[in-house]
Amino acid sequence: MEWFARRQARPGVARRVVVIGLDGVPHSFATRMVREGRMPNLARIFQAGTVRPLTSTWPFVSSVAWSSFMTGCNPGKHNIYGFVDRRLNTYTMFLPNSETMRAEPMWSTLSRAGKRVGVMNVPVTYPPREVNGLMVSCFLSPALEKATYPRELAGRLQRMGYKIDADATIARRSKTEFMRELLDVLDHRAQAMFELMDGEPWDFFMSHIMETDRLHHFYWEYMEANDPVWAPAFYAFYERLDTILGQVWERIGDDTTLIILSDHGFCTVRKEVYLNHYLRERGWLRLQPRDGRPPTLTDITPSSRAYSLDPGRIFINLEGREPRGSVRPGAEYEQVREALAEELMELRDPDDGARIVERVYRREEIYHGASEMNAPDLVVAPHVGYALKGALDRDYLTHKGDVLIGEHTHDDALLYVSGHDLITATLTMQDVAPAIFALMRVPEPAGLDGTLAITT
Amino acid sequence: MERGFTLWFTGLSGAGKTTLAQLVERLLRERGRRVELLDGDVVRTHLSKGLGFSRDDRDTNILRIGFVCDLLSRNGIIAIASAISPYRETRDHVRSMISDFVEVYVDTPLEECRRRDVKGLYRQALTGRVSAFTGVSDPYEPPLAAEITVHTVGRSPEECAAEIIGWLERRGYLDPVATPAVNMVPGNVQHDQQAKEEAEAYSPEEEADVSARLEALGYL
Numbered sequence: 051m052e053w054f055a056r057r058q059a060r061p062g063v064a065r066r067v068v069v070i071g072l073d074g075v076p077h078s079f080a081t082r083m084v085r086e087g088r089m090p091n092l093a094r095i096f097q098a099g100t101v102r103p104l105t106s107t108w109p110f111v112s113s114v115a116w117s118s119f120m121t122g123c124n125p126g127k128h129n130i131y132g133f134v135d136r137r138l139n140t141y142t143m144f145l146p147n148s149e150t151m152r153a154e155p156m157w158s159t160l161s162r163a164g165k166r167v168g169v170m171n172v173p174v175t176y177p178p179r180e181v182n183g184l185m186v187s188c189f190l191s192p193a194l195e196k197a198t199y200p201r202e203l204a205g206r207l208q209r210m211g212y213k214i215d216a217d218a219t220i221a222r223r224s225k226t227e228f229m230r231e232l233l234d235v236l237d238h239r240a241q242a243m244f245e246l247m248d249g250e251p252w253d254f255f256m257s258h259i260m261e262t263d264r265l266h267h268f269y270w271e272y273m274e275a276n277d278p279v280w281a282p283a284f285y286a287f288y289e290r291l292d293t294i295l296g297q298v299w300e301r302i303g304d305d306t307t308l309i310i311l312s313d314h315g316f317c318t319v320r321k322e323v324y325l326n327h328y329l330r331e332r333g334w335l336r337l338q339p340r341d342g343r344p345p346t347l348t349d350i351t352p353s354s355r356a357y358s359l360d361p362g363r364i365f366i367n368l369e370g371r372e373p374r375g376s377v378r379p380g381a382e383y384e385q386v387r388e389a390l391a392e393e394l395m396e397l398r399d400p401d402d403g404a405r406i407v408e409r410v411y412r413r414e415e416i417y418h419g420a421s422e423m424n425a426p427d428l429v430v431a432p433h434v435g436y437a438l439k440g441a442l443d444r445d446y447l448t449h450k451g452d453v454l455i456g457e458h459t460h461d462d463a464l465l466y467v468s469g470h471d472l473i474t475a476t477l478t479m480q481d482v483a484p485a486i487f488a489l490m491r492v493p494e495p496a497g498l499d500g501t502l503a504i505t506t
Numbered sequence: 507m508e509r510g511f512t513l514w515f516t517g518l519s520g521a522g523k524t525t526l527a528q529l530v531e532r533l534l535r536e537r538g539r540r541v542e543l544l545d546g547d548v549v550r551t552h553l554s555k556g557l558g559f560s561r562d563d564r565d566t567n568i569l570r571i572g573f574v575c576d577l578l579s580r581n582g583i584i585a586i587a588s589a590i591s592p593y594r595e596t597r598d599h600v601r602s603m604i605s606d607f608v609e610v611y612v613d614t615p616l617e618e619c620r621r622r623d624v625k626g627l628y629r630q631a632l633t634g635r636v637s638a639f640t641g642v643s644d645p646y647e648p649p650l651a652a653e654i655t656v657h658t659v660g661r662s663p664e665e666c667a668a669e670i671i672g673w674l675e676r677r678g679y680l681d682p683v684a685t686p687a688v689n690m691v692p693g694n695v696q697h698d699q700q701a702k703e704e705a706e707a708y709s710p711e712e713e714a715d716v717s718a719r720l721e722a723l724g725y726l
Contacts, residue, residue: 111725133725134717142536145716147707177707189719192712218722267723322724341548343528348535360726440726454724 064491071258076315077464091296099468115313121153122483122498126417128153141347171258189215270456315462320435325358360440362430510579517612520619527588529667546589572600611652668711
């Protein structure tokens, strides 16, 4: 039995919905761009609705956050905890994907209700699902030919010069070239989006823009430091994005609601923090020596008590779950978790003694649902600017690089809805789906964790 | 017991043998296979300590590596050897010692190896500071019929590693899909299903490719 009755579809006229996902665009940054007059189209759009900050998921990476968006559920139900995960009962890795997602994405529900949908580039939609409409999967697709439903759509996109993602390896070679690549991928994505929006029937259309996240990872610090070359280039990118948003706005008729949202905020990287190095130094993690070859988790020894996956996910080496698990379930597991959490709280930046960890969550504090057993045992919440990494092969705790210079933040994501007010309580990724079902007059499926974010 | 075999990487210094051998090693480990990598340079500091670079010493080094590969692969382990192994006759001798021998010729042109010059050895060889250097002052005899020939110019290591894994799958050295979780939890329907789905979404080559992209973004 449900604790609460399912929210029924409201009477009234069903609306069409357009969602634009702007990966990693902070609420504070977007509102500043509008205030400074750099994004006149976004200013017009914001005036026609409500914009508020949104908080991300734990951990605050795109795969987890967009999964919570599309399912309206916490990770304990949708089963996506990061870009990589360990296969249960092994130390080997797999890439979580649409088939390992355990909750239903909204476009499947909408399709079943007879709505026509178009979904482009939303993270963790590979392999593409059959929908009542079309789907173009995300940057986790191995190739465009395999990324579309229906399959024939791939050829059409290819002819348009559509790319799944910008090639991030270029950024290590040349910042000039990578900026050109980002603008090129953005333009072709926009072109494809408009062609499909204009040419195909739809009740729900979502297009996700990943280029903002990529821009931020490689140029954010330059923007914040007002670099004479890259800060103007950064803003020029946003001016281009603003033009595209203006073109979206022209297509929003009276019967359509526009939603714009991001999945996390952004900041300058203070330091990358290699948690597995810390765990090894402190004796929590022991790996068999590998003769100078890069270690993997399969080298773990039974004397290990914990290991970490990116970003800040900690797993206890649990007997009966991990193949060489040595921590006994029950009291010992709790003791180990508590001791490790306490120790991690004391983690400090070796350069200035600053605290790195703001809080350590036990999994039951942040996850609940049928897939909870796949969750990390602890999730480390860092202070802003510390990028927690899962690499096993580093012989240092912290590092400040000059390529990846932007990092996600948990707070300060963004939600905008045209023509509606938003409730004032703290909004989360999972609160958007109930609003979309309400707007489209489709009964909300059972078991959603989100609360209705819009008021009418 | 799973089928053991020897994967023997040969090619010029700087061709990419070690890079590829390590990548293939990782992919095989991720499938739950037991793997041992014998790197020519590393072996010389242990198993073949004291040996030089004369023809006799080089042959001795290669035959020792071959001997260990045979022991390992007979016991269900995948032995990976990465050594210049310049002489055809010696490689063929090793082949005759091992029942499941897969020769991988890392075919990178000398000019490209010189350009890469990872260890700075070509520079030293060309100025005469290193003698008997393969490809400069000592011959390299390419295989006449290697099981796998990998061309590395203009391709990423991940692509090349995927090509090798694909060959091993097609020839039955490896199962085409990795399902370790199924074996670990017999009869657990949910886990069986989960393992099946994970295995189907990406082929090992695709997984390596997408993982490389995630790595470039700092997400691993």
